[in-house]
Amino acid sequence: MDVVEIQEGTTRFFVPMQDPAHAFPAASAPVFFNQRMELNRDATVLLCSMLRPSRYLDVMGASGARGVRIAHECGLPVTINDRDPGAAALIARNAEPYGDLVEVVSEDANVLMHTRRFDAVDIDPFGTPAYFLNAAAGSARRYLFATATDTAPLCGAHLKAGMRRYFARPLNTEYHSEVALRILLGFAAREIIKYDRGCEPLFCFSREHFVRVHLQVTNGARRADATLARIGYVHQCPACPYREEQRGLIAETRRCPACGAALTATGPLWLGAVCNRDIVAGMLAGLEERTFGRPEPLKKLLQLCGEELDTAHFYDYHVLGKTWKCSPPDMETLLARLRERGYAATRTHHAGTGVKTDAPLGILREAMLG
Numbered sequence: 001m002d003v004v005e006i007q008e009g010t011t012r013f014f015v016p017m018q019d020p021a022h023a024f025p026a027a028s029a030p031v032f033f034n035q036r037m038e039l040n041r042d043a044t045v046l047l048c049s050m051l052r053p054s055r056y057l058d059v060m061g062a063s064g065a066r067g068v069r070i071a072h073e074c075g076l077p078v079t080i081n082d083r084d085p086g087a088a089a090l091i092a093r094n095a096e097p098y099g100d101l102v103e104v105v106s107e108d109a110n111v112l113m114h115t116r117r118f119d120a121v122d123i124d125p126f127g128t129p130a131y132f133l134n135a136a137a138g139s140a141r142r143y144l145f146a147t148a149t150d151t152a153p154l155c156g157a158h159l160k161a162g163m164r165r166y167f168a169r170p171l172n173t174e175y176h177s178e179v180a181l182r183i184l185l186g187f188a189a190r191e192i193i194k195y196d197r198g199c200e201p202l203f204c205f206s207r208e209h210f211v212r213v214h215l216q217v218t219n220g221a222r223r224a225d226a227t228l229a230r231i232g233y234v235h236q237c238p239a240c241p242y243r244e245e246q247r248g249l250i251a252e253t254r255r256c257p258a259c260g261a262a263l264t265a266t267g268p269l270w271l272g273a274v275c276n277r278d279i280v281a282g283m284l285a286g287l288e289e290r291t292f293g294r295p296e297p298l299k300k301l302l303q304l305c306g307e308e309l310d311t312a313h314f315y316d317y318h319v320l321g322k323t324w325k326c327s328p329p330d331m332e333t334l335l336a337r338l339r340e341r342g343y344a345a346t347r348t349h350h351a352g353t354g355v356k357t358d359a360p361l362g363i364l365r366e367a368m369l370g
Helices: 035-051 065-074 085-101 109-115 133-139 151-155 159-166 176-193 221-228 277-287 295-307 317-323 331-340 361-369
Strands: 003-008 011-016 056-058 078-081 102-105 118-123 140-148 197-201 205-207 210-219 231-236 243-247 264-270 345-348 351-357
Touching (some): 003 035, 035 205, 056 065, 065 085, 133 140, 140 176, 151 210, 176 197, 176 210, 176 221, 176 231, 176 264, 295 345
Parallel strands (some): 056 118, 118 140
């Protein structure tokens, strides 16, 4: 296997040579490595430097990039697994400088997680993590992390695939990135609570082609029940911008109070906070002390997540402008108008034209019109 040495953060490691002419260069190599996921890995390194798990499992290591970075940049003991012998050999080469700090294994991911427990379990597959979350829910002692790159099923663009994988009905709306994040979170929570365990989101976000969740896992039926109470639905009007949230496992039949149309339910999904504000503030502070290749995008993401309202939907103000046949004001003006009327209003981290607010739709329309 032809390899090239690269650097992320302060860690140097080898990755397979890729064909730059390929439509998706990462898929052209015998072992997968996606350079576009550097921010994803940076975020995990930064979070692990705060959480300090006693042993971290990189379940599907591929090149081992994420795991060796955790070992080197956080000084934490790491197990890196990949069932492919070629990937395991490359991981061993990248782990060599770190001696006993890194354990390299080559097993089926689900078998490994069903037979061993780790303080932190990290699932980063090509596509959906759905096939591995049941095993991870039992293997993770304190922390469970997961990435999903199957955003079309999660967002509702591939409706049946999303329903099969996540036992939820996605809805392809202008806030589909929010739906994707919360369906993944809701599915992970339902896998965890089966074992009388609960979970709390620490730092979860949607970005471009992937969704990333970092969860703290807790023990006990009461905590499982508290987690279950945060599962619910978003009801969207198909005829106007109205939407509302509902807690509970069973979707209620509701009608739009604005136009009378039957609302469409999406879910079950996670309602409430997707980030712990103290954790996000700590990550922002810690970011200044670390060396990353491109820290600014991660800094901006953390700032937006730290300020974002906890609503399970947002409004795209360009869509509202078309609906109400008006030219929307700039974002800061719109947010200021909503706040002047006594309502909370923030940007959202995954859509530059997204507005989160607790204002009723009529107030939002007034603010849009000026």
